[in-house]
Amino acid sequence: MLFGIEWNTASNLAFATSILPILLIGLITTLKATVVGFILAIVIGLVLAALKGAPLKIISYPAAFIIEFLRDTPLLIQLFFVFYVLPQLTGITLPAFVAGAIALGLQYSAYCAEVYRGGLEAVPWGQHEALKALNLPSAYGFFYIILPQAIPRIIPALGNYLVSIMKDVPILSVVTVLEMMTIARIIGDRTYNYLVPLSMVGGLYLIMTLLVSFLVRFIDMKLPKSGIPFK
Amino acid sequence: MSEPMIKFDKVTKKFGDHVVLKELEFEVQSNEMVTIIGPSGSGKSTILRILMTLEPINEGVVYVDGEPLWHEENNGKLAPASDQHLKKMRSKLGMVFQQFNLFPHMTVRRNLTEAPIRVLGLSKKEAVERADELLEMVGLSDQADKFPAQLSGGQQQRVGIARALAMRPKILLFDEPTSALDPELVGEVLQVIRKLAEQHEFTMLLVTHEIPFARQVSDRVCFIDGGSIVEQGPPDEILTEPKEERTKEFLHAVLHPDE
Amino acid sequence: MNWIDYLGPMMDGAWITVKLTFYSTILGAVFSFLFGLGKLARHWYFKIPSVAYIEVFRGTSLLVQMFWLFYALPLVGDIIGLNMRIPPIVAGVMALSANIGAYGAEVVRGAIQAVSKKQYEAATALNFTPKQTLWRIALPQAIPEMMPAFGNLAIQNLKDTALVSLITISDLAFVSERLRNLTQESAVVYTLALFMYFGMALVLAGMLKMLSQYVGTWRRAAGGK
Numbered sequence: 242m243l244f245g246i247e248w249n250t251a252s253n254l255a256f257a258t259s260i261l262p263i264l265l266i267g268l269i270t271t272l273k274a275t276v277v278g279f280i281l282a283i284v285i286g287l288v289l290a291a292l293k294g295a296p297l298k299i300i301s302y303p304a305a306f307i308i309e310f311l312r313d314t315p316l317l318i319q320l321f322f323v324f325y326v327l328p329q330l331t332g333i334t335l336p337a338f339v340a341g342a343i344a345l346g347l348q349y350s351a352y353c354a355e356v357y358r359g360g361l362e363a364v365p366w367g368q369h370e371a372l373k374a375l376n377l378p379s380a381y382g383f384f385y386i387i388l389p390q391a392i393p394r395i396i397p398a399l400g401n402y403l404v405s406i407m408k409d410v411p412i413l414s415v416v417t418v419l420e421m422m423t424i425a426r427i428i429g430d431r432t433y434n435y436l437v438p439l440s441m442v443g444g445l446y447l448i449m450t451l452l453v454s455f456l457v458r459f460i461d462m463k464l465p466k467s468g469i470p471f472k
Numbered sequence: 473m474s475e476p477m478i479k480f481d482k483v484t485k486k487f488g489d490h491v492v493l494k495e496l497e498f499e500v501q502s503n504e505m506v507t508i509i510g511p512s513g514s515g516k517s518t519i520l521r522i523l524m525t526l527e528p529i530n531e532g533v534v535y536v537d538g539e540p541l542w543h544e545e546n547n548g549k550l551a552p553a554s555d556q557h558l559k560k561m562r563s564k565l566g567m568v569f570q571q572f573n574l575f576p577h578m579t580v581r582r583n584l585t586e587a588p589i590r591v592l593g594l595s596k597k598e599a600v601e602r603a604d605e606l607l608e609m610v611g612l613s614d615q616a617d618k619f620p621a622q623l624s625g626g627q628q629q630r631v632g633i634a635r636a637l638a639m640r641p642k643i644l645l646f647d648e649p650t651s652a653l654d655p656e657l658v659g660e661v662l663q664v665i666r667k668l669a670e671q672h673e674f675t676m677l678l679v680t681h682e683i684p685f686a687r688q689v690s691d692r693v694c695f696i697d698g699g700s701i702v703e704q705g706p707p708d709e710i711l712t713e714p715k716e717e718r719t720k721e722f723l724h725a726v727l728h729p730d731e
Numbered sequence: 732m733n734w735i736d737y738l739g740p741m742m743d744g745a746w747i748t749v750k751l752t753f754y755s756t757i758l759g760a761v762f763s764f765l766f767g768l769g770k771l772a773r774h775w776y777f778k779i780p781s782v783a784y785i786e787v788f789r790g791t792s793l794l795v796q797m798f799w800l801f802y803a804l805p806l807v808g809d810i811i812g813l814n815m816r817i818p819p820i821v822a823g824v825m826a827l828s829a830n831i832g833a834y835g836a837e838v839v840r841g842a843i844q845a846v847s848k849k850q851y852e853a854a855t856a857l858n859f860t861p862k863q864t865l866w867r868i869a870l871p872q873a874i875p876e877m878m879p880a881f882g883n884l885a886i887q888n889l890k891d892t893a894l895v896s897l898i899t900i901s902d903l904a905f906v907s908e909r910l911r912n913l914t915q916e917s918a919v920v921y922t923l924a925l926f927m928y929f930g931m932a933l934v935l936a937g938m939l940k941m942l943s944q945y946v947g948t949w950r951r952a953a954g955g956k
Contacts, residue, residue, distance in 0.1 A: 313886060313932035314925045315893035317904055322925065325917035408792040415897065422795055426802075435802035443791045443799060450790040524856050562858045573853035577871045577949045586867065587857035619949050639857060 243427060256437050260428055264441055267421035268449075274342055274420060275407040281346025282406065283399060286353025293354065311351035316412055320344035324416045341413035345406055352402055360395035361387065393464045400457030404450055421445065475538050477502040477643060477675045478523065483532035485518055485699075492518050494699040495532065505669045505676045507686040507707070510696035511722060516679045519696075520645045523677070524567045525558050537564055537642060563591075566636035570648040572628045574620040580607070580631050581616040584638045592639065599638075606634040610664050626657030633664055644668065646678040658682070665689065683726060687711050695719045734919045737910055744906030745927055751820075751892045751902060752935070755827035756885050762832025767839025768865075781836070788833035794894050797826040801898050823895035831888045838880040842873035875947035882939040886932050893928075903927060 248259040292304035311319070324340040327333065335343070364387050372382040411422035425442045429435035480498035484491065492515045500506050508516045521527045522534060525541070533550065534541040543550040544557045553561075575583050584603035588594040594602070607613045610630040620628050629649055636644060646665065650658040662685050669676060669689040680686060686693055687707040694704040695714070703716050714720050762784075769781030788796065801822040808815025817825070846869045854864040896905035907924040911917050944951070 310925070310929055313890070313936075314928045315890040315904065317893040317896070318907065318921060318924050318928065321908070321911070321917070322921045325911065326921055329918060411792050411794040412894065414794075422792070422798065426798065429802060434806065435798075436806035439795065439799045439803045443787075443795055446791040446795060447787065526852055526855060559858060559860075562855075565856075567856040569849065569853065569856075571849055573847075573849045575850065575853070575868060575872075587859065590863055590867065591858045635857070 243424065248428070248432070253437055256432075256434065257441060260438060261441070263424055263428070264421055264438070264445065267419060267424040268445060270338075270418065271407065271410045271420040272449075274338065274345065274410045274413060274418065275403065277342040278345030278349065278406050278410075279403050281342060282349035282353050282402070285346055285350035287357060289350055290354040290357040293358070308351045308354050311347055312355075316344060316348045316409055317415065319348055320412060320416060323347070337413070337416040337418045340416055341410075341418050344413075345409060348409075349402055349406055353399065356395055356398040356402070357391075360391040360398070363394050364390045390467065393461075393466055396464060397457060397461045400453075400460070403457070404453050407449060407453065408446065474502070476500060476535070477504070477537055478677070479535040480519070481533045481535065483522070483534055484530050485515070485522065485527065486530050492699055493522075493529075496700055498694070498701060500675055500677060503672050503675055505672075505678070505689060505691045506694060507678045507680060507690040507692075508694045508696055509680070509683070509686065509722070509726075510702075514696045515699045516696050517647050520567065520647050520677060520679060523643070524565055524645055525562050536561055563639070564642045565645060566639055566641035566643070567645040567647065568629070568632050568636050568649050570652050572620070572625070572632045572652075574628055574631055574635070576620050579617050579619055580612065580623070583620070583631060584635050587635070588638050602638055603634070606637055609637075609667070610634050611660075624657055625653045626660045629653065629661045630664055633661070633668075637668075641674070643675045643677070646676070646680070648679050648681070650680065650682060681726060683711060683723070695722065697722070734916075734923065737914075737920060737923060740906050740910065741903060741923060741927060744901060744903035745931065747900065747902040748889070748892050748904075748928075749931065751824065751827065751895060751900075752885075752889045752931075755824050755831065755892070756888050758824065758828035759831035759835055759884075759888065760881070762828060763835025763839050765836075766832065767836035767843070770836065770840050771843060784829075785833045785836050788829050789837070793826060793830045793891055794897070796830060797822060797894060797898060800826050819895070819898045819900050823892075823898060823900050827888060827891055827895075830891065831884050834884055834887075835881065838877050838884070839873070842876040842880075843869055845876055846872045875943070875950055878939070878943035878946060882936065882943065885935055885939055889932055889935055890928070 243263050248263070249255040289304055289308050293301050293308060295301045295304070320341060323344045324335065324337065327335065327340075368386060368390065369382075372379070372386060377386075410418075410420050413420055414423040414426070417423070421442050422439075425438035426435075428438045476499040478498070478500040480496045482495045482497060483493055484495055485493040492513075496515075496519070498519070508519065510516050518527060522529055523536065523541070529542050533543055539545075539561065540550060540553070541561050542553050542558075544553045574580075575586070578586060581600065581603050584606060585594075585596070585599035588599040588602060589596060604613065604616070607616055610633060612627060612630055612634070615623060615627060615631075620631065623631070633649075649665065650661050653661065662682065665676075665678070666685075666689050668674060678686070678690070690707045692704060693707045693710040695702045695710060695716070695718075697718055702718050703710060703714065710719065711723065714723060766781040766784050769777045770785065772778050772781070800817065801819060804822075805814075805816045850868055850872065851864060854868045859868065892902055893904035896902055896908060899905070903924060907920050911920045914920070
């Protein structure tokens with residue numbers, strides 16, 4: 242019994258059906274962690290990308306280092322760091338879910354920073370030259386000409402990372418976040434039948450990945466390829 | 473008259489609903505040099521591509537050296553050609569592409585020796601000898617160890633011609649060989665083509681926009697428009713005094729673009 | 732204990748990490764070519780298993796895959812009567828290889844499809860067989876194209892090895908966790924661990940850059956016209 246729901250070990254099929262509700266509860270936690278982690282990642286990534294692009298080397302070099310560091314170190318260790326070390330340094334104890342979301346956000350902020358940079362660089366240099374030739378002010382040029390052309394490239398890449406974040410959520414199990422896979426393991430521990438719960442989690446992941454991928458591709462199709470005109 | 477080297481017998485080619493060749497009837501004699509001219513989309517490149525087995529046909533029969541190309545004779549009936557038959561027929565043809573299509577990861581010499589070794593079974597020594605002869609013929613002996621990207625367009629195309637020649641085909645197909653070249657590089661390629669035409673050892677089909685050159689080297693010129701031959705004949709006839717209105721319009725547009 | 736004393740066991744753990752990365756990256760590369768080419772095959776009996784493999788291992792979480800191989804596979808074995816109890820290290824390497832192999836397969840497929848159609852036409856004109864065309868013309872041009880993406884995947888793989896600590900393999904992550912439990916000096920231990928992974932990643936990136944340059948020699952010859 243878990244969360245007040247009993248399961249039926251009579252046959253594999255009955256077992257599967259009876260644990261599905263519990264797994265779906267775990268799925269909700271998984272999705273919450275994914276969304277919060279993603280939002281943190283795109284925001285922190287934006288800040289890091291902006292700092293890395295700063296003209297002052299004293300700002301851009303450390304920013305570049307931080308991005309590289311976050312990108313080249315495992316999420317697992319980053320998670321341990323956030324969960325165990327931050328409380329020691331700052332005296333604030335973080336709930337497991339928050340620590341997990343922050344770790345996801347940090348790890349993927351590095352990838353997002355790269356996506357922003359790549360998207361902006363993909364805008365043809367001729368656009369910048371046209372802005373100069375027409376004597377348009379640079380802030381205006383950036384927001385109304387360059388950025389709208391960068392966005393159609395950035396969105397699908399960010400969408401792919403959204404899917405990746407979802408697949409990394411089980412790592413949060415080490416700080417006892419009750420996401421989908423942890424629940425499957427608990428069920429396995431109690432019934433000695435790991436096959437059914439873990440396979441179901443695999444299947445649920447496959448479905449979620451396909452759904453989110455379709456969503457991202459759908460949004461990608463709806464995006465005008467040449468850029469988003471906003472007023 | 474002996475068997476033509478190439479014969480298109482009521483050949484139709486469609487891309488989806490778009491008919492590119494309409495029941496085309498076309499012949500080329502052995503060792504003849506024929507230039508095909510016409511507007512874009514008229515089907516001239518398609519004729520070459522069909523011969524080189526890059527495009528299949530929808531209706532009709534194509535004969536190369538007396539045998540059907542895209543069909544096989546099976547107990548007196550014609551069946552679609554097997555891969556083996558296509559491979560056998562293909563060995564009689566060689567093609568020079570508009571974009572050269574050299575293998576960028578191989579040196580010039582290796583571009584010339586790879587197919588003779590792997591396909592014809594020549595020994596490395598024989599293949600290299602043949603390659604060096606051909607490089608001398610096209611004037612590129614000193615570039616043998618360079619990579620294609622290090623050569624100019626004209627040099628690359630000359631390598632392309634040598635590469636096709638290395639397979640000793642009976643028929644040479646030139647698909648707009650100079651259209652992708654800067655004007656000052658066109659001459660060196662045309663020179664090589666002229667040399668080949670004067671040898672009269674190959675059947676040659678040339679698709680090009682270089683009208684003056686065509687007049688000098690061809691035995692016959694064909695004007696194609698809308699998937700069929702509008703008129704054909706000796707170069708002096710067709711290019712100086714064309715009979716058909718469409719031919720006249722086309723030649724005028726090509727030779728006097730600003731009028 | 733002084734932090735210097737931590738280095739000994741952590742280096743032992745790091746060595747395990749290196750070996751894991753090495754074996755799983757190489758095995759993963761084999762899978763990448765196998766299933767990447769398989770997906771491009773004409774015959775459905777190559778194509779369908781390849782697509783299935785790629786979708787399953789790309790579409791599910793690596794940790795789930797690892798746990799499945801370690802905990803669930805033996806149960807499948809029980810059902811069909813074979814002993815499928817695999818040691819943790821085998822489960823770890825298999826999961827890592829299968830996972831990176833699936834991502835790599837898409838890289839291989841993409842790079843081969845990126846080779847210009849005109850190269851295939853030239854190969855046909857010269858009468859190469861499809862097999863010759865693939866191995867002598869297409870793949871040599873595709874491989875330099877794959878290198879940057881493979882580089883990223885290798886680094887990703889290095890980071891992913893940390894997960895094997897969760898199935899009791901004594902890699903760097905496992906040793907770090909054990910040291911932390913022992914000494915409660917989380918800051919020191921984890922900072923050391925992070926920097927050790929960072930160092931390994933930089934070395935790996937450097938090696939891949941050299942490999943990439945070796946494989947792309949003909950491309951750079953082109954650069955100097």
